[in-house]
Amino acid sequence: MIEIRFHGxxxxxxxxxxxxxxxxxxxxxxxxxxxxEFGVERRGAPVFSFIRIDNKPIYDKSRIYTxxxxxxxxxxxxxxxxxxxxxxxxxxxIINSDKHPSEFKFPARFKVATVNATGIAVKNKLGTLAAPxxxxxxxGAVVKILNLAKLESLLQAIGDAISxxxxxxxxxxxxxxxxxAASA
Amino acid sequence: xxxxxMGNHALSYGAMLSRAQVIAAYPITPQTQVxxxxxxxxxxxxxxxKFIKVESEHSAMAACIGASITGARTFTATSAxxxxxMHELLHWASGGRLPVVMGNINRSMAPGWSIWTDQNDSxxxxxxxxxxxxxxxxxEVLDTVIQAFKVSETLAIPSMVILDAFTLSHTYExxxxxxxxxxxxxxxxxxxxYRLTPDDPHAFNGLTSxxxxxxxxxxxxxxxxxxxxxxxxxxxxxEKLFGRYLGLVDDYLCDDAEIILVTSGTAGYTARVAVDELxxxxxxxxxxxxxxxxxxxxxxxxxxxxxxxxVAVVDRNISYGHHGIFAQEVKSALYGQAGDIxxxxxxxxxxxxxxxxxxxxxxxDYTLSHDIPEDNIxxxxxxx
Numbered sequence: 001m002i003e004i005r006f007h008g009x010x011x012x013x014x015x016x017x018x019x020x021x022x023x024x025x026x027x028x029x030x031x032x033x034x035x036x037e038f039g040v041e042r043r044g045a046p047v048f049s050f051i052r053i054d055n056k057p058i059y060d061k062s063r064i065y066t067x068x069x070x071x072x073x074x075x076x077x078x079x080x081x082x083x084x085x086x087x088x089x090x091x092x093x094i095i096n097s098d099k100h101p102s103e104f105k106f107p108a109r110f111k112v113a114t115v116n117a118t119g120i121a122v123k124n125k126l127g128t129l130a131a132p133x134x135x136x137x138x139x140g141a142v143v144k145i146l147n148l149a150k151l152e153s154l155l156q157a158i159g160d161a162i163s164x165x166x167x168x169x170x171x172x173x174x175x176x177x178x179x180x181a182a183s184a
Numbered sequence: 185x186x187x188x189x190m191g192n193h194a195l196s197y198g199a200m201l202s203r204a205q206v207i208a209a210y211p212i213t214p215q216t217q218v219x220x221x222x223x224x225x226x227x228x229x230x231x232x233x234k235f236i237k238v239e240s241e242h243s244a245m246a247a248c249i250g251a252s253i254t255g256a257r258t259f260t261a262t263s264a265x266x267x268x269x270m271h272e273l274l275h276w277a278s279g280g281r282l283p284v285v286m287g288n289i290n291r292s293m294a295p296g297w298s299i300w301t302d303q304n305d306s307x308x309x310x311x312x313x314x315x316x317x318x319x320x321x322x323x324e325v326l327d328t329v330i331q332a333f334k335v336s337e338t339l340a341i342p343s344m345v346i347l348d349a350f351t352l353s354h355t356y357e358x359x360x361x362x363x364x365x366x367x368x369x370x371x372x373x374x375x376x377x378y379r380l381t382p383d384d385p386h387a388f389n390g391l392t393s394x395x396x397x398x399x400x401x402x403x404x405x406x407x408x409x410x411x412x413x414x415x416x417x418x419x420x421x422x423e424k425l426f427g428r429y430l431g432l433v434d435d436y437l438c439d440d441a442e443i444i445l446v447t448s449g450t451a452g453y454t455a456r457v458a459v460d461e462l463x464x465x466x467x468x469x470x471x472x473x474x475x476x477x478x479x480x481x482x483x484x485x486x487x488x489x490x491x492x493x494x495v496a497v498v499d500r501n502i503s504y505g506h507h508g509i510f511a512q513e514v515k516s517a518l519y520g521q522a523g524d525i526x527x528x529x530x531x532x533x534x535x536x537x538x539x540x541x542x543x544x545x546x547x548x549d550y551t552l553s554h555d556i557p558e559d560n561i562x563x564x565x566x567x568x
Contacts, residue, residue, distance in 0.1 A: 019356055022188045026358045032188060035355040038300060038536065060457045061320070061351050061450035062540035 001054040003064045004142070007083050008073035011043040016161075017073060017135035018049040021142060023157035024149045025053055033058045046081055053148070069146060072096060073117075073138050084110060094145050094180075096138055101183035113182040115141035120175045124168045136162070136169040140176030151177050185361045191352035192217035194322040194359055195261055195287035195345065198329025200231045201367045202285075204259035205374075208236040208247035212266040213299055214289050214353040219261060241266040245273035245284075252282035253388055255379035257333065261287035263349065264305045265294060271309065274342075278313030278404065280389050283336030283343070283374070285329060286314075290449065290500075291349040292535045300536020301349040303449065303501035307477075307509045313404055315343040315411060316478040320434070320453040322347075322357040324475075327422065330362070330371055331430045334418050337374050339407045350536065351450040366425050408479045415476060432481040434473040437463065438488050441470030443551055446489075446497040446514055448474045451532070451539040455498070458544030469548060474510060485517045494526055496551045498544070498564070500533040507531075507560045528557045532564035539564075 004021075008014030015036045022034040033052040041047050050064045069092040070083055077083055078095065087093070089109040096117040097104075104112050117137035127133035136158055143154050154177075155170045162169050189197070195218045199207065207226070209219040225231040234251075238244045244260050252258040262270065267288055277284050288306050292298035306316060317332060319325045325347050332343035347353060380388060392400065412432055419430035436456050438444055447455045452473030462469040472488055474481075489495050495518070499508025506512060511529030518525055528551045533539040543564050550562060 019188065022356050026186065026188045031358060033355060033357055034188070035350070038350040038354070040299070058357075059453040060541065061348075061355075061454045063538050 001052060001058070002069070002146070002148075003067045004051045004053075004069045004071060004146075005064060005067040006049045006051075006071045006073060007077045007081070008047055008049070009077070010041040010045050010047050011131070012073055013133055013135035014047055014073050015049045017071070017138050018051045020136065020139050020154070020157050020161055021148070022051055023161055024139075024143065024154040027153045027156060028149050030055060031058050038063070046077055067091065069094065071138060071142055073134060078104065092145055094142055096134055101181060111183060113141070113145045113180055115176045115180040117141065117176055120172045120179070124172045124175075126165060126168055126172055137172040137176035140173035141180035144177045144180045145182055186358055187361055188356050189322060189359050190217065190354055190356050191322045191325055191347045192289070192354070193221050194325040195329060195347070196221035196225065197359070197361060198326040198345070199259040199285075200225050201326075201362060201364060202259070202330050202333045202371055203257060203368075203373075204231070204233050205256040206234045206236065206248070206251035206258045207260065208238055208244045208251070208258075209260050209262070210238050210241050210244045210266065212241070212263050214291070214349055215261040215263045215266070215287065218287055241269040242273060245270040245277065248284045248286075249273060249277050249280065249282055252277070252284050253280065253380045255374060255376050255381070257337075257374040258284045259286070260284070261289070263289040264291035267305050267309060268293065271312070274309055274312040274314060276389070277342045279400070281340035281404070283333070283340055285332045285336055285343045285345065287325075287329070288344050288346045289349050289353045290346055298535050299349065301351055301500070302534045302536065303499075303509075306344060306346050307501050309344070310478060310509070313341065313408075314478065315341055315476070317343065317345050317476055318448045318474060319345065319347045319352065320450050320473060322352060322355070322359050323428070324430075325352065326359055326361070327426070327428055327430055330367055331415070331418055331422055333374075334371050335411060335414050337376070338414060339410060340376070341404070341407060341411070346449075348450045362426050370422060370425055411479045412476070412481050412483065432476045432484050433488070434475055435488050436471040436473070438470035438472055438491070440468060441491070442468040442493045443548060444470045444472050444489055444492040444495050445544060445547065446472050446474060446495060446510060448477070448510060449500060451498060451500060454539055454541060455544050458541040458548070461541060461545070462548055467548065467552070477510070477513075480513050480517065482517050485514065486521055489514070489518060489525065490521055490523060492525060494528065494551050496528045496530060496547050498530045498532055498539070498547055500531075500539065502531055502534065502561075526556050528554075528562060529560060530562045530564050537565055
């Protein structure tokens, strides 16, 4: 079983990112469980979403406390909160950032990857310049770095789930898939 | 067709596939998403139903009763305080023998204000004459709505299909959506023997003197007693068509178990994870997840639990001044049975506090290390 925690801010589509990922993984025959933070979301406040992935039915309905990997949709959260809380040794930290992974100082037991999802979203005119919609690009990077699913499955899931600018969203996901850079 | 969906939408799909004809609801989080999707299905004609917006949950159930009495297949959904506001009319639906099916998302009663899960909202309606089905997955939610209509309409008793707030309501899982034509085969159109129609006028639910009232209640109970066999029969029929059996309980590794956990809702699935771990360390544990709470399936519970040396019931609810409510029921089921099996009653997870595999290990550790419980309630995870 793989458990992933997403960090974002309310209004950035963090839950949608995990839902799209769940769709793509389900298409490939995996069992998935994706859920938002159990509470009330406020725009701009730190939010979480979670996903469990397995090749057999998932009976554990408790919350995820020790994720295998974390995904940071909003790079300002790296300074604001402890995004490594409970993260297992050897886990990936995938950050939406234009920086190189080596510029982030995390303990050596974690692996870091970055993707400029914001730049990709802006380039593809997703959302506005002030509030770009980065979730499809982030999903592209996650699929690549964690080798979770085929890019085609993700693009199919985006096409099925996203009604506004589906082609541009697919393009963003594919670009992020190509560009995601890993430190290890 | 398989689709990733949240529990709220599993209820919507269940109602759509059952071809509900009237849906009346008042929005309360988290069930709002149930009727949101249903209203869209009504608008785009995926579902040919009358969608009635009302001004309260009391009115929602009143509208369902009015619709059901004319012979329409009727669905609604609610949660917590909304269910409480329906209380008067829950009796009216069951007393009127109207097979309304309602989704209820288990949410803790306020105050303190809460949007998180426990079972006190639905268990407070235990004695209203409704059947109660507690689900553990979004697949089970969808399937159970369809089965509930069939059982309800066969015996003229309303049903509640119940799921945990957030842990199912807002959690996405893979759900196999049954083929519509096969659902039609399983669930034929609702044709009640009596209905309110100008073509054949009757009065319904009028003043009932002591001469007759008692018999109406006797008949409701006698029909409730027919439910367990009917659930097993319709569950097997469902399995034949869709490959999933829908029974009274979900018993996991109980055959040779020395200690059996009794659980419900999503905690009943998490318990399986703990049972697997315990088995791995040599403890003969099993899990009896209660799916149907009303009517209480006495026979199957007795048959499974009498093989155990100890029983540990984990309740996500409380009857203040008594104990956990499933614990009461299990004790009542085991009364007079041979062996005098000790029943340990635990309470966990009120107000949405998480119930984890570790919670169940704590339950099992306590149960194995005590001959009898030190108290009627054993608290798990409370800050005393």
